[in-house]
Amino acid sequence: MSTLKDGRMAPHESPAAGRRSVGVDVPKSDGEKLVRGRPVFTDDVLPSGCLFAKVLRSPHAHARIVALDASRALADPEVVAVLWHPDVPQIPHTRAGQSHPEPSPWDTTILPTKARFVGDRVAVVAAETLAAAERALELIDVEYEVLPAIHDPAAALDADAPMIHEVPDPRGIAKGGESNLAAMIDVQIGDVDTALAACDHVIERTYVLPRVQASHIEPHVSVSWIDEDDRLVVRTSTQVPFHLRRILARILETSESRIRVIKPRVGGGFGDKQEMVCEDLVAVLTLRTGRPVRLEFTREEELIAARFRHPQTITMTTGVMNDGTLVANRMVVLADTGAYGSHALTVQANTGQKVLPLYPLKHIHYHVDSVYTNNPISGAFRGYGAPQGFFALESQMDEVAAVIGMDPLELRRKNHIRLGDVDPVSARLNEGKEGLARTVNSSSLEECIRRGAEAIGWGATPAPTHPRFKRGLGVGVAMQGSGIAGVDWAAATVKLNEDGSVNLLVGATDIGQGSDTVLSQICAEELGVPYEKIIILSSDTDLTPFDVGAYASSTTYVSGGAVAKAAADLKNQLLTIMAEHWQVNLEDVRFVDGVCMGPRDLSLDMGGVAHTALYTAKVQPAATASHMSDDSPPPFSAQFADVEVDTETGQVFVRRFVSACDFGTVIHPKLAEGQVDGAVAQGLGYALCEEVLVDDEGRVRNPNFLDYKIFTAMDMPLMEVIMLETEEPSGPYGVKAAGEVVINGPAPAVVNAIAAATGVRIRHIPATPERVWRAMHEC
Amino acid sequence: MKLTLSLNGHSTELVAAPGARLLDVLRDAGCTSVKRGCETGDCGACCVLLDGEPVNSCVVPAAFAADAIVTTLEGLNDDPLMRRLQDCFLEAGAVQCGYCTPGLLLVAWQRLREGGELTEYDVRHAMSGNLCRCTGYAKPVRAVLDAWEAMP
Numbered sequence: 001m002s003t004l005k006d007g008r009m010a011p012h013e014s015p016a017a018g019r020r021s022v023g024v025d026v027p028k029s030d031g032e033k034l035v036r037g038r039p040v041f042t043d044d045v046l047p048s049g050c051l052f053a054k055v056l057r058s059p060h061a062h063a064r065i066v067a068l069d070a071s072r073a074l075a076d077p078e079v080v081a082v083l084w085h086p087d088v089p090q091i092p093h094t095r096a097g098q099s100h101p102e103p104s105p106w107d108t109t110i111l112p113t114k115a116r117f118v119g120d121r122v123a124v125v126a127a128e129t130l131a132a133a134e135r136a137l138e139l140i141d142v143e144y145e146v147l148p149a150i151h152d153p154a155a156a157l158d159a160d161a162p163m164i165h166e167v168p169d170p171r172g173i174a175k176g177g178e179s180n181l182a183a184m185i186d187v188q189i190g191d192v193d194t195a196l197a198a199c200d201h202v203i204e205r206t207y208v209l210p211r212v213q214a215s216h217i218e219p220h221v222s223v224s225w226i227d228e229d230d231r232l233v234v235r236t237s238t239q240v241p242f243h244l245r246r247i248l249a250r251i252l253e254t255s256e257s258r259i260r261v262i263k264p265r266v267g268g269g270f271g272d273k274q275e276m277v278c279e280d281l282v283a284v285l286t287l288r289t290g291r292p293v294r295l296e297f298t299r300e301e302e303l304i305a306a307r308f309r310h311p312q313t314i315t316m317t318t319g320v321m322n323d324g325t326l327v328a329n330r331m332v333v334l335a336d337t338g339a340y341g342s343h344a345l346t347v348q349a350n351t352g353q354k355v356l357p358l359y360p361l362k363h364i365h366y367h368v369d370s371v372y373t374n375n376p377i378s379g380a381f382r383g384y385g386a387p388q389g390f391f392a393l394e395s396q397m398d399e400v401a402a403v404i405g406m407d408p409l410e411l412r413r414k415n416h417i418r419l420g421d422v423d424p425v426s427a428r429l430n431e432g433k434e435g436l437a438r439t440v441n442s443s444s445l446e447e448c449i450r451r452g453a454e455a456i457g458w459g460a461t462p463a464p465t466h467p468r469f470k471r472g473l474g475v476g477v478a479m480q481g482s483g484i485a486g487v488d489w490a491a492a493t494v495k496l497n498e499d500g501s502v503n504l505l506v507g508a509t510d511i512g513q514g515s516d517t518v519l520s521q522i523c524a525e526e527l528g529v530p531y532e533k534i535i536i537l538s539s540d541t542d543l544t545p546f547d548v549g550a551y552a553s554s555t556t557y558v559s560g561g562a563v564a565k566a567a568a569d570l571k572n573q574l575l576t577i578m579a580e581h582w583q584v585n586l587e588d589v590r591f592v593d594g595v596c597m598g599p600r601d602l603s604l605d606m607g608g609v610a611h612t613a614l615y616t617a618k619v620q621p622a623a624t625a626s627h628m629s630d631d632s633p634p635p636f637s638a639q640f641a642d643v644e645v646d647t648e649t650g651q652v653f654v655r656r657f658v659s660a661c662d663f664g665t666v667i668h669p670k671l672a673e674g675q676v677d678g679a680v681a682q683g684l685g686y687a688l689c690e691e692v693l694v695d696d697e698g699r700v701r702n703p704n705f706l707d708y709k710i711f712t713a714m715d716m717p718l719m720e721v722i723m724l725e726t727e728e729p730s731g732p733y734g735v736k737a738a739g740e741v742v743i744n745g746p747a748p749a750v751v752n753a754i755a756a757a758t759g760v761r762i763r764h765i766p767a768t769p770e771r772v773w774r775a776m777h778e779c
Numbered sequence: 780m781k782l783t784l785s786l787n788g789h790s791t792e793l794v795a796a797p798g799a800r801l802l803d804v805l806r807d808a809g810c811t812s813v814k815r816g817c818e819t820g821d822c823g824a825c826c827v828l829l830d831g832e833p834v835n836s837c838v839v840p841a842a843f844a845a846d847a848i849v850t851t852l853e854g855l856n857d858d859p860l861m862r863r864l865q866d867c868f869l870e871a872g873a874v875q876c877g878y879c880t881p882g883l884l885l886v887a888w889q890r891l892r893e894g895g896e897l898t899e900y901d902v903r904h905a906m907s908g909n910l911c912r913c914t915g916y917a918k919p920v921r922a923v924l925d926a927w928e929a930m931p
Contacts, residue, residue: 027869034877035865035884037812037852044811131796215912217816217824218878267814267878268912299817512876512913670872670918677915678875705821705910713906713916 016665020593021524022733025670026531029517030265030510040265042221042237046294050223051080053285053295054133056123056140057305058115061149061374061698062162065113065122065142073125073139078132081289082140084123085111088284091251092169096342096379097240097274099487099548103431105172105182105341107165110251110280115144116164116339117374118698119304126285126293149374151698153311153336156180156371164339164372173341174370182337183345183370187352187428190363192317195328199319203400207392208764210691211311211336214381215710218267219302222278224285225292227260232283235262239273239509240549241539247276248283256541263539269511270682271380274551275307275342303703307379308692310347310370311336314392319363324406326415328363329356331392335370338377344370345432347378347385353430355389357423357438357634358479359397359415364424374698380551382679383743386480387686391765394476394748398755408752409453412477419443423634426485436485436630442726442736444662448638449477451722452660456640461756462655469644469653472757476639476745481632482664482728482737483554489628490559491545492566494523496574496621498614500606501533502567507547508559509539513739514671515555519563521667522732526567528594529606545624553635553737556667561627564732569623577613577621578604633728635736636662639680639745642717643753650773652688652754654717659745661721664728664736675738676721681711683746688766784844786810787854795841801827802836804844805851812852812881816910823909826882827851833886835908852881861888864926871922875913882909887923897927 016023030040039045058065070082088110096104111121123140127133148162155161161180170177174184196202222236232254238244241261249256266273278295285293297306312335319328333351337344352366401408417423419440426438453459456473464471493505504523510516520534537544547559571591578596579586588599596604604612613621642656659676666672689709693701702708727734747765755761760775782793786808795804802825805813813836816824820838827836828850829843855861864884867873874880883906890897890905902923906916 025872028872028874030877031869031874034874034880035868036856037881039811041811041814041878043815129796131798215910216876216878217822217910217912218814218876219816266876268876270912296815299819299822512878514875671875674872674875674914674918677917678913679915681915682912704819705817706819710910710912711915712908712910713903713920716903716916719915719917 019525021521021531022667025668026517026521028514029520029536041218041267042223042235042264043296046223047225047292050292050294051126051128051289052130052133053124053126053282053293054137055121055281056125056137058118058120058122060115060144060146061118062147063115063144064147065115066145067143068123069141073136076132076136078128079125079136080128081126081285082123082136083111083284083288085113089251089253092167093247093251094342095276097243097276099243100246103346104343106169107167107173107341110284117376119376120339124281124285126289149698151373151375151694151696153334153371153373156373164374180372181369182341182372183348183432185349185352185366185368185432188365189424189428192328192330192363192365195363196317196319199327200322201320201403202317203403204315204317205396205399205763206313206315207395209312209388209391210766211308212686212690213303213306213308213692213708214270214272216268216270216272219297219299220273220278220306221296222282223292223294224282226286226290231258231260232286233260233262234279234283235264236279237266237273238263239269239511239551241509241541242507242546243549244276244279245541248280251280252283252287261541263509266511269550270382271384271551272307273511274380277306299705300703303692303708304376304700307342307377307381309381309387310378312388314388316392316396318396318400320400320404322404324404324411324414326359326361329359329361330365331356333368335368336373336375336378337370338373338375340377341372342377342379347380349429349432350385351389353425354386354480355393357417357425358393358477360417360421360424375694376700382682383740384552386740386744387747390476390478390744391747395751395763398752399761409449409458409475413449416445416477431484431487438631440634441730442633442664442728443636444724444726445636447724448636448660448662451724452638452640452658455658455720455722456642456656462642464644468647470647470757471644472753474641474749474751474753474756476748476752478741478744479634479636480553480737480741481634482557482731483629483632484552485632486630488548488552488554488558489626490547490562491624491626492559492562493545493624494566494570494622496570496610496613498610500529500610501535502527502529504534504536504563505544506536506538506559506563507544508555509547509550511550513675514668515550517671518556518667519559522560522563523567526564527571528591553739556735557731557737558627558629560732560735561629562625565625565627566623569625570621573621573623574609574613577617577619578609581612581616629730631730633730633736635664635738635741637742637745639742639749641749641753643750643757645754645757645772647776650769650776652750652767652772654684654750657717658720659742660724661742662724662726663738664726664731665734666723666725667733667735669723672723672738673721676742677719679743680719680746681716683743684750685711686765687747687750689768691766780842782841782845784846785848787850799841800837801839801841801844804841805836810851810853814878814881823882824879826885826909828885828889833889852884855888860891863929864888867922867926868919871918871925873914873918873922879909879911883911883919891927891930899924
């Protein structure tokens with residue numbers, strides 16, 4: 001790939017000339033131990049004498065926990081402890097797992113005095129065996145004062161609605177916590193009302209998005225113990241080890257120095273493991289009993305008491321001229337944050353900030369009410385508000401195109417954001433407050449649309465495979481960010497060993513996406529040493545420097561920046577050492593392909609350099625660097641679905657799916673493709689079958705993988721991934737991000753394809769057979 | 780309850796609590812490749828071979844394994860066909876978080892051992908009881924086909 005510093009698309013020729021690690025499909029750094037099934041996950045190794053914890057959960061959606069009698073449970077000699085709210089510190093906090101200062105409201109305590117949803121924590125048990133802990137749950141007598149509950153977000157702000165949070169310190173709750181409004185955003189750019197009045201057409205539509213769950217196959221699981229220095233150790237399946245340490249220190253009334261958080265391999269996270277759902281409970285049990293404690297969610301608990309993508313109702317109002325010029329967009333969102341305000345503000349901020357800039361109009365109005373209900377808790381899930389927003393925006397674009405009689409791709413081409421454009425929203429809205437201006441400095445979006453359309457055969461829909469099927473093509477375009485501008489930062493440490501190998505210590509959190517591999521590649525490339533020489537250790541708060549963790553598509557862009565800087569620093573140290581050793585001028589020493597070259601025929605490989613440093617100069621070459629970016633360059637995608645609809649049953653079959661992507665430079669092509677494959681699978685589930693159903697009393701009706709249906713190998717369409725690399729000036733080696741952008745397109749692409757096939761518009765997903773059939777039969 | 784079985788080629792005596800599931804006794808016996816994902820037989824992370832057939836060990840009572848032949852990934856790590864599959868998984872980029880990988884490898888190994896023609900549909904069918912949330916199945920399916928194509 002040629003290096004185009006102006007951010008235009010470069011021809012896809014990974015790796016770029018002269019690169020040996022970046023752009024190469026090197027072996028995944030943790031691959032071998034994973035395919036061998038070695039004990040590398042949290043639950044695979046338990047300390048001896050470990051107790052097993054279980055959570056007693058509320059059967060009521062809203063109830064005061066008045067009294068609790070655990071005497072029958074404790075009569076069992078295998079039951080060691082039962083804790084409820086009087087037994088633990090009642091320090092308000094949020095379990096959202098975010099950076100300091102935390103944008104989510106501090107509306108939570110470790111064990112609450114009032115249950116706010118069916119499944120809320122009431123008590124926690126530790127026993128010698130899991131069976132004994134499970135038995136104990138049946139033997140705890142709780143007196144509840146049942147309160148009226150709200151399950152309909154539209155009713156949460158009614159004057160007579162019961163208050164879900166009456167907290168003494170309503171820090172972070174909208175309007176001082178006077179209502180069930182957890183968070184509110186209202187941002188206007190230009191003057192939407194006046195602009196709409198002058199448009200040829202004004203199109204208003206409402207879209208309804210379901211509650212869905214991340215469904216990482218490894219459940220939430222944490223183990224804690226007291227080490228030989230009386231410090232609390234928490235080994236846990238988390239995306240945010242350093243935030244966890246900070247939050248635990250505060251709510252346990254201790255200091256960070258007394259806590260060590262270790263992240264082993266993590267069996268998928270997708271945002272759901274940003275949340276602290278087990279760690280505080282094992283910690284209080286270990287502190288109480290002095291014993292190691294392990295808590296793992298069951299799948300049923302995952303689908304009741306973990307976190308969910310926020311259900312939203314979105315009304316889009318778009319003003320357009322007859323020639324397809326978009327003039328104004330208004331997006332009004334009602335979001336259900338559930339029983340606690342975890343990510344109540346920031347997910348909804350993202351729905352506007354990440355989505356609306358795709359069409360950088362002069363007139364944009366974004367309004368959100370994010371409300372408390374007595375429903376399961378919403379939170380972070382891959383895409384972080386953008387999948388909801390892009391479903392609405394990209395459905396709306398097809399509806400607008402239909403009204404003005406324009407090809408939907410043509411409408412997008414005419415209006416989408418381009419290289420050099422200023423995103424009008426980011427300066428006004430970032431993490432729920434004023435942000436930093438963003439200019440698009442790299443983009444192959446036009447090419448993504450062209451190549452994607454070509455691959456799917458836009459304009460030439462294939463024939464249906466059965467007489468009762470109808471077939472159609474649809475598109476969904478999207479953008480995202482690369483980390484949170486001005487907020488996310490990371491550090492990395494490199495240290496050289498005698499044989500020229502390098503320890504790379506990062507706080508960045510590999511949760512399966514492969515960040516250990518990608519960061520090792522960046523380190524190897526920068527130092528000019530073979531990838532195999534990098535020994536990576538990630539995420540142990542005692543051993544690695546700080547990193548905010550794995551979220552917001554930040555790791556390659558932000559943590560990668562820290563690794564590149566640390567490696568460059570190390571290289572400079574080595575040049576100085578060798579210049580002194582050879583007694584030559586510093587400017588005459590350089591590295592070429594990992595070999596240190598001096599004047600005349602002086603040269604030494606990295607092992608020799610290391611030996612010289614350690615045993616002649618007697619210094620440890622090592623460097624720590626930090627990296628933060630004021631930018632969050634957008635990756636782009638254009639995704640296309642080819643679907644067939646069974647007109648008799650309403651069932652939708654996705655036959656082919658094309659994703660054309662601009663992630664900036666691709667460090668590891670196969671891992672990057674894997675991000676697309678997985679995001680498409682999750683996005684198609686969002687489009688067609690995933691929905692956590694909550695009944696009128698707040699109970700989840702389908703808390704298992706039989707009834708909460710995610711895509712299997714049999715459901716997947718034929719997939720094509722097209723990488724159209726660009727060189728992002730602000731990213732190390734020109735990277736942007738890959739983790740989230742591609743989860744946004746599948747749902748609108750599928751629903752637009754259903755509309756193309758049948759003429760029926762599905763505005764409430766998932767597009768289940770029943771919904772599609774009813775829409776076709778208007779009943 | 781004491782349980783005698785052949786575990787990964789070795790005659791083994793395990794202790795199982797009343798009502799224990801095969802998943803739990805295998806993990807307690809150190810077979811950590813057997814993963815707990817759903818406990819309702821829906822995800823395939825706990826897949827093992829019971830008398831040669833893939834089963835979800837979370838819904839098999841431990842007592843069912845009495846006098847049976849149980850094989851987990853640990854028992855096949857030295858098998859040449861399994862090694863080829865593992866290499867193909869690594870080569871194809873079929874491993875992301877790796878939590879569902881042992882289950883996928885076992886059902887794929889079993890399917891390849893059955894022999895006969897193998898289409899992409901066959902691979903997807905064989906894997907249909909194993910949920911993976913990371914890969915969209917594209918690369919795992921490719922990896923199994925690669926391993927099949929490389930078979931003598």
